[in-house]
Amino acid sequence: MSIIKDFLLQLTLMVIPIFIYFTFITEKVKGDQNKNVLMTILWGISIILCMSFPLTFGQDARLDLRFIPLLFGTLYLGFRPGVFLSGLVILYRLYSGISIGFYTTVLVLLLSLPVILFFQKSFANSNKDKRVKIAVGLAFYYCLMGLTSFGILNGFSIDAVKVQIIHLIFVVAVTWIFTMLMETIKEIHQLRSELLNSEKLRVVSELSSVFAHEIRNPMQVTRGFLQLLNDPQLPKNKKEYIKISIEELDRANEIIDEFLMLGKPAISNNIKVNAGYQLERVINIIQGYSINHQVEIKTQIQDSCWIDANPQKLNQSLINIMKNAVESMPDGGTVWVTCTSTDDESIKITIKDQGIGMTKKQIDRLGSPFYSLKEKGTGLGMMVSFQIIRSFKGKMIVNSEKGMGTEFIILLPQISKS
The missing domain is CATH 3.30.565.10 (Histidine kinase-like ATPase, C-terminal domain)
Structure with missing residues (x-):
């Protein structure tokens, strides 16, 4: 029961970057490069938190979910963030002291990181279903390498293998859930963006129609008076017709100015x-x-x-x-x-x-x-x-x-x- 509680704590620590990213960064930060830098920092913080509160068993044996932030950071952000996060894992583990656990960490990363980087481009160009399969497959491979490396360096025991298998199942399941979650949220954001663009186009279309309609009115009035001015039997109020025609042209110009000001704060001029x-x-x-x-x-x-x-x-x-x-x-x-x-x-x-x-x-x-x-x-x-x-x-x-x-x-x- 204690193992599950520790893994749930790890899960909570890993959710924080995803929540912050989709709640704040995607809406307020402009530019893909800035977003990638901030997300790399968040995944790094998640790695440090996961490694700071690990599940400890046996003699100097530690398990945590550091791999999932590392995996997502590499697959979604690319080569440099992946290498940076891997270096962060090694440095933080070195800070905890050189031991069998440190060597296990380095060995697993040397065996796993090249494979993750190899699949990164394929992941970036794939659809949702294939992305989930790649992420889950890489999570399974990493945990298998971890189990094998741990057994080689520490020896195999029934209790250790049980914990490692629990870790494998938990990491694979969480990777599947979170990949599905992130892909679904990305789809929602994309649909929202497309909906906003569609709404903007609809508004532009309506405003264009309103604009044309409102401009047409003074144009028709002016045209009518110009036709009257062409009448050889025009009554004496010629100047009045010309005055009204000029006023209507001025009104058309005011309407144009008004539509140009639509994007600016409205000022009451009653x-x-x-x-x-x-x-x-x-x-x-x-x-x-x-x-x-x-x-x-x-x-x-x-x-x-x-x-x-x-x-x-x-x-x-x-x-x-x-x-x-x-x-x-x-x-x-x-x-x-x-x-x-x-x-x-x-x-x-x-x-x-x-x-x-x-x-x-x-x-x-x-x-x-x-x-x-x-x-x-x-x-x-x-x-x-x-x-x-x-x-x-x-x-x-x-x-x-x-x-x-x-x-x-x-x-x-x-x-x-x-």
Whole structure:
């Protein structure tokens, strides 16, 4: 029973480097060379601890699990760490005194290390199952050499052979378990890394789609006004069209800057904004687009609808909603836009159309990435709109009925003008 307790202590001392490596080093240390140096040091510490608390029997006979850190250090890290760890074993054993045990240690290493180094490249290039077989085979070979060398130098006895056989079985079993454990953990880390890379690619894809969608809106508005400027019967408000076109190009540039800043910490740049004024500005922007779709926009906007918001983002959200309202009426119609204050100190913006409407199931999915009722839509415009309203501590309510139109209600906290 004492032998098993001593071996379990050895097992505990050997687990520490594996735990430290996969918990801290793989996540925080950059560079394979740095990782190899740190892991060599950890395996060296494990060897010293195992040799410091050995299982002692007979006359100057000591057994421990030093071989397993030595084996893993050589197979996973390569030639130099293997030689270093072998030298560490010899020096530490020499420090304990020159005896039969020291000569046994040197002899076993001389017989085992070349074989381990011979199989190291094959181990590094093998799959999980073959690695387990190589490690277990080398552990069996080492213990067999140890048993033979011990018997030659110390003589064979039944008790000594029993302990050596127990040592052989324990080392082989632990080598199998820990090789399986390390290979499984490595697979998990690799899968995690691949999953993170896949997630990064997915995020990049979504951001690219959002970027394209948001840039397309001001481009379409600008294109619409440029088409109007080409009309020979252009009304007198030519300067207004040019002004709005320039503002939309500026808005496109702001969107580009915003996407470029996504990787940096977000800075709140909300200011005191008159939502009614911004709504009128958005209506002027969308006016040309709605005329082309034979859609009339009717408004009822109060003067003082003050909120705490980013005007550019607010306009971005309102343009997305109003553009969807216009596009929901392929045969033309009317969009009603209102902005009023409520009794519970909120600003209520309503955008109602006479479009195709939505079912309850469609409403529930509204705002989800890549869900759209339009044939070429991405659904990202509405997703962005929902996020913008939430960032202003507001909420969006959607009421709709199939074939009867849709009503968007935006509720935002009201602030005083002063």
